[in-house]
Amino acid sequence: MLFLFDIDGTLLRRMPPAHRQAICDAAEAVYGVRLSADALGQTAGMTDTAIARRVLRAAGVLDTDAEAGLPAFFAAAAAAYERHVPDDLRPYHTPHAVEALTWLRERGAALGLVTGNVERIAWTKLRAAGLDGYFGCGAFGDEAEAREALPPLALGRARAVFGRDFPPARVYIVGDTPADVACGVAAGMRTVGVATGPVHSLDELRACGADQAFADLRGLLALEDGWRGA
Numbered sequence: 271m272l273f274l275f276d277i278d279g280t281l282l283r284r285m286p287p288a289h290r291q292a293i294c295d296a297a298e299a300v301y302g303v304r305l306s307a308d309a310l311g312q313t314a315g316m317t318d319t320a321i322a323r324r325v326l327r328a329a330g331v332l333d334t335d336a337e338a339g340l341p342a343f344f345a346a347a348a349a350a351y352e353r354h355v356p357d358d359l360r361p362y363h364t365p366h367a368v369e370a371l372t373w374l375r376e377r378g379a380a381l382g383l384v385t386g387n388v389e390r391i392a393w394t395k396l397r398a399a400g401l402d403g404y405f406g407c408g409a410f411g412d413e414a415e416a417r418e419a420l421p422p423l424a425l426g427r428a429r430a431v432f433g434r435d436f437p438p439a440r441v442y443i444v445g446d447t448p449a450d451v452a453c454g455v456a457a458g459m460r461t462v463g464v465a466t467g468p469v470h471s472l473d474e475l476r477a478c479g480a481d482q483a484f485a486d487l488r489g490l491l492a493l494e495d496g497w498r499g500a
């Protein structure tokens with residue numbers, strides 16, 4: 271069994287706005303667009319590529335120019351994040367995050383990431399939170415604008431890293447937004463919504479078609495009957 275986790279709102283929450291500030295710094299450095307962190311608007315469930323394209327379009331940057339600058343933008347955002355990130359993000363774990371990850375790992379589940387974060391930001395964030403060691407692979411927000419493109423990338427990497435096959439029906443996408451659920455459904459995977467994010471309630475996650483929805487990650491312990499022996 272393979273579990274693919276979102277990061278923001280799922281493993282970590284209520285962090286200082288280092289990531290938003292990093293995006294603003296990079297937009298100014300690469301495109302000359304000055305933004306405030308608030309101007310990024312609602313970003314839950316979006317990839318960093320989608321966030322960048324949205325704010326750049328609103329600022330009048332041509333799509334072709336935005337596209338051409340993205341590699342430099344991602345590098346600048348990662349470097350800025352490394353300057354802004356608090357040394358210790360452990361206080362921002364969602365409830366039962368470590369308990370659930372440890373429990374899954376002890377039972378032989380393979381763990382990976384499907385996150386909208388730029389890859390380098392994702393690993394920096396998880397390292398500061400003491401969670402990076404749980405995850406063997408992932409797919410990231412600098413690889414595609416559409417979240418639906420990410421689960422197949424993560425699945426291919428998981429096969430290579432863990433050395434075994436994971437049929438989509440034996441893969442769980444775990445996230446805090448309907449966008450997480452939608453990307454899992456599009457890939458034929460199972461989906462788990464956790465209502466630990468800033469926007470979406472348990473009822474909303476149920477209503478958007480998640481196979482399971484839980485108040486927090488401790489709910490993953492209740493899935494055991496469904497995957498023991500995988």
Ligand SMILES: [Mg+2]
Nearest residue numbers: 276278279446
């Ligand atoms: Mg999220």
